[in-house]
Amino acid sequence: MENNQYIDIFIEESQEHIENLNSNxxxxxxxxxxxxxxxxxxxxxxxxxxxxxxxxxxxxxxxAHKMEDVLQEVKNGQLHISHAIMDILFKCVDTLSEMLxxxxxxxxxxxxIDELIFLLSGVSSKSGNKENIxxxxxxxxxxxxxxxxxxxxxxxxxxxxNYKAYKITVHIDKGCVMKSARAFIIFNSLxxxxxIINSSPSVEDIEDEKFEDSFTxxxxxxxDKESIEKRLLSxxxxxxxxxxxxxxxxxxxxERFVKEVSSSxxxxxxNIKKSxxxxxxxxxxxxxxxxLDNLMNLxxxxxxxxxRLEGLEADNKNSETVSAIEYLERITTNLHDxxxxxxxxxxxxxFNRFPRMxxxxxxxxGKKIILNMYGQDTEVDRTVIDEIGDPLVHLIRNSIDxxxxxxxxxxxxxxxxxxxxNLRAYHEGNNVIIEVSDDGRGIDIxxxxxxxxxxxxxxxxxxxxxxxxxxxDLLFRPGFSTADKVTDISGRGVGLDVVKNKxxxxxxxxxxxxxxxxxxxxxxxxxxxxxxxxxxxxxxGDEKFAIPLNSISEIVHKKEEEIxxxxxxxxxxxxxKVIPIIRLNEVLETKKISNNGNLVCVIIKKGENxxxxxxxxxxxxxEIVIKPLGKYLSNVKVIAxxxxxxxxxxxxxxxxxxxx
Amino acid sequence: MSLYVxxxxxxxxxxxxxxxxxxxxxxxxxxxxxxxxxxxxxVINLRGEIIPVISLRVKLGLVEKEYxxxxxxxxxxxxxxxxxxxxxNANEVVDIAEEDIDNLVFNEASDEFGKFVSKVGKIKDKVFxxxxxxxxxxxxV
Numbered sequence: 001m002e003n004n005q006y007i008d009i010f011i012e013e014s015q016e017h018i019e020n021l022n023s024n025x026x027x028x029x030x031x032x033x034x035x036x037x038x039x040x041x042x043x044x045x046x047x048x049x050x051x052x053x054x055x056x057x058x059x060x061x062x063x064a065h066k067m068e069d070v071l072q073e074v075k076n077g078q079l080h081i082s083h084a085i086m087d088i089l090f091k092c093v094d095t096l097s098e099m100l101x102x103x104x105x106x107x108x109x110x111x112x113i114d115e116l117i118f119l120l121s122g123v124s125s126k127s128g129n130k131e132n133i134x135x136x137x138x139x140x141x142x143x144x145x146x147x148x149x150x151x152x153x154x155x156x157x158x159x160x161x162n163y164k165a166y167k168i169t170v171h172i173d174k175g176c177v178m179k180s181a182r183a184f185i186i187f188n189s190l191x192x193x194x195x196i197i198n199s200s201p202s203v204e205d206i207e208d209e210k211f212e213d214s215f216t217x218x219x220x221x222x223x224d225k226e227s228i229e230k231r232l233l234s235x236x237x238x239x240x241x242x243x244x245x246x247x248x249x250x251x252x253x254x255e256r257f258v259k260e261v262s263s264s265x266x267x268x269x270x271n272i273k274k275s276x277x278x279x280x281x282x283x284x285x286x287x288x289x290x291x292l293d294n295l296m297n298l299x300x301x302x303x304x305x306x307x308r309l310e311g312l313e314a315d316n317k318n319s320e321t322v323s324a325i326e327y328l329e330r331i332t333t334n335l336h337d338x339x340x341x342x343x344x345x346x347x348x349x350x351f352n353r354f355p356r357m358x359x360x361x362x363x364x365x366g367k368k369i370i371l372n373m374y375g376q377d378t379e380v381d382r383t384v385i386d387e388i389g390d391p392l393v394h395l396i397r398n399s400i401d402x403x404x405x406x407x408x409x410x411x412x413x414x415x416x417x418x419x420x421x422n423l424r425a426y427h428e429g430n431n432v433i434i435e436v437s438d439d440g441r442g443i444d445i446x447x448x449x450x451x452x453x454x455x456x457x458x459x460x461x462x463x464x465x466x467x468x469x470x471x472x473d474l475l476f477r478p479g480f481s482t483a484d485k486v487t488d489i490s491g492r493g494v495g496l497d498v499v500k501n502k503x504x505x506x507x508x509x510x511x512x513x514x515x516x517x518x519x520x521x522x523x524x525x526x527x528x529x530x531x532x533x534x535x536x537x538x539x540x541g542d543e544k545f546a547i548p549l550n551s552i553s554e555i556v557h558k559k560e561e562e563i564x565x566x567x568x569x570x571x572x573x574x575x576x577k578v579i580p581i582i583r584l585n586e587v588l589e590t591k592k593i594s595n596n597g598n599l600v601c602v603i604i605k606k607g608e609n610x611x612x613x614x615x616x617x618x619x620x621x622x623e624i625v626i627k628p629l630g631k632y633l634s635n636v637k638v639i640a641x642x643x644x645x646x647x648x649x650x651x652x653x654x655x656x657x658x659x660x
Numbered sequence: 661m662s663l664y665v666x667x668x669x670x671x672x673x674x675x676x677x678x679x680x681x682x683x684x685x686x687x688x689x690x691x692x693x694x695x696x697x698x699x700x701x702x703v704i705n706l707r708g709e710i711i712p713v714i715s716l717r718v719k720l721g722l723v724e725k726e727y728x729x730x731x732x733x734x735x736x737x738x739x740x741x742x743x744x745x746x747x748x749n750a751n752e753v754v755d756i757a758e759e760d761i762d763n764l765v766f767n768e769a770s771d772e773f774g775k776f777v778s779k780v781g782k783i784k785d786k787v788f789x790x791x792x793x794x795x796x797x798x799x800x801v
Binding site: 297298300301304543587588589590627628629630631632633636637638639641642644648649650651652 | 689691692693694695696700703704705707708709710711712714740741742743797
């Protein structure tokens with residue numbers, strides 16, 4: 001395609017517009033009359049439309065165009081923002097973002113949009129429909145069955161052909177063994193007489209048996225009430241059926257849902273507003289990350305050369321040379337700092353997706369939640385930014401799902417109905433700290449203890465001697481979940497252990513603070529950059545290796561005779577603990593050097609576990625620049641990368657996490 | 661017409677499309693990498709970049725040979741990878757016409773060459789085996 005050279009720019013700019021749409025839609029939901037925000041959303045949709053058309057992405061162009069039409073009506077005051085409209089607009093943004101993913105992967109925007117286009121036409125007053133929401137109470141399950149504009153449209157269309165719409169609530173016998181199978185039969189027999197528009201709970205949930213003993217469906221059919229009842233009651237294990245004719249009130253004003261939610265979330269929106277108004281219109285250039293990596297490489301090369309020159313300096317008494325080298329040293333140090341700074345990105349890039357996530361989840365769960373974000377401008381190296389998103393998503397989902405209670409429950413506890421989640425980032429020395437805290441129910445220590453005993457990790461006696469921190473630490477064990485039931489939001493077999501592993505792989509750490517009924521706080525500590533670390537240089541055989549300092553616990557000397565054999569494995573006693581010996585010369589396949597019975601042991605840690613690595617010689621501590629081994633050697637497990645030493649030699653970095 | 665770099669192992673001449681060659685270097689210190697296959701000789705520091713180096717001799721199933729004045733590392737850039745390939749000699753570039761390139765069918769099981777060569781090019785009466793980098797670099801797609 002001839003537009004190839006522009007595709008990167010297109011993707012990047014569209015990404016920005018989509019982010020913009022997302023945060024502005026959140027603002028609009030909170031403040032539906034805000035003209036400025038509507039204008040902003042309109043502009044983004046308009047620009048997207050134009051860009052997509054230029055690049056020849058028809059689907060994207062069509063969808064953005066349709067959005068623009070609807071937004072135009074909102075602008076003109078012909079249309080009022082309602083829950084339904086917001087939902088559709090959010091869906092559109094999601095679809096646009098999906099399209100963009102697809103474009104960057106395959107160069108095509110093949111994402112189905114017909115349903116969305118239909119929905120958008122549905123809300124648009126041009127097609128003659130007023131935005132309406134029909135809300136009927138569903139007394140069986142207590143939850144509301146909502147017909148959206150799309151479904152309502154179907155009913156209206158069907159009415160022209162003498163179809164009638166019914167709301168049917170089916171009660172199944174409490175003793176029914178296979179509820180989902182029974183529901184399937186009911187669905188089938190309804191399908192025979194008409195079309196099912198929707199069901200509550202959703203069909204998926206019914207299939208998964210996620211319902212009590214009743215469910216509600218909306219159906220359009222030509223049959224009358226009595227014959228439907230008769231038909232359904234003839235199915236075994238159906239106890240009772242309620243059939244209700246639906247009349248759509250065409251003149252009913254679209255429901256203004258927004259107020260209630262808005263009050264509870266206003267603070268989070270203040271945050272977005274603030275962060276937006278803070279956007280400085282500074283002079284900046286977009287730089288490809290590869291170019292930055294290249295620059296970083298060149299700078300580390302310069303540092304290596306500088307180190308070599310410093311070595312030569314000692315032999316050279318010429319004061320001119322000495323001062324020139326000192327000058328060079330100052331410049332390279334500054335240059336290094338400058339390049340590191342260029343690679344720094346504000347954590348805002350990661351945080352930005354959370355308001356939308358919190359919004360969607362709180363709707364889904366019927367909870368009221370404020371998300372406060374602080375320190376979005378805290379800067380972290382690109383390499384770190386790319387990795388912390390997933391762990392944070394997990395922790396925030398965790399807080400929303402397990403932490404924050406339902407409004408009713410909070411009210412009974414004397415807490416404000418809306419829960420608060422605070423997301424905070426700040427610098428501390430050479431680290432960046434990110435905290436996720438909530439004011440929810442907190443972690444029940446007794447429950448964790450009971451679980452630990454049940455799982456056989458500790459005996460009932462041992463567990464009572466453990467400190468609170470140790471007990472909370474148990475939550476990071478694989479498969480250790482105290483949730484009574486696994487929900488869609490969190491759970492799914494992915495636990496906090498995954499979060500912990502991810503953070504440790506970034507050389508960071510995580511801890512939990514929790515107080516019952518007051519809330520839980522996760523504190524993540526990460527290094528500012530992953531590109532440069534402190535390492536211990538050692539000799540194994542006659543080769544040099546680097547071991548990252550943060551996986552080293554300490555260094556001890558042992559005698560060969562202190563090594564014991566337990567079940568064919570070499571172990572050694574260290575501070576009263578039996579820990580395994582890892583002979584690095586074997587793992588690293590180096591020459592064996594005679595040690596006269598004296599072992600230099602580097603004690604390495606992986607979480608709670610320790611191991612004793614034997615090396616032949618310690619060289620010293622040094623700051624090293626980590627470089628990947630490349631794709632061709634990506635399956636070498638014990639090596640985490642390589643670094644270039646002062647003399648240009650390559651030293652491999654031992655991956656302590658993969659040694660045992 | 662396309663240009664090919666000629667890499668030699670013993671008297672055999674292998675051709676690599678010049679577009680896939682980043683640079684040709686003299687032998688430099690190679691740092692061994694543990695837990696790798698025998699044809700992987702290790703990694704080198706090529707002006708600040710860490711590049712894995714393999715031996716074409718070993719890959720072809722031949723016996724190792726001491727590095728000498730003529731030994732070269734041909735740095736290949738293909739399939740998103742940078743890989744150095746040690747050859748006995750590489751100091752020639754030839755131009756092979758498209759019509760002088762033929763596909764070859766080797767018995768892969770019995771012939772070591774067949775594993776990494778799928779085409780052959782000729783200039784007058786000289787024959788060049790054109791390396792199949794996809795197979796050579798174990799690219800699995």
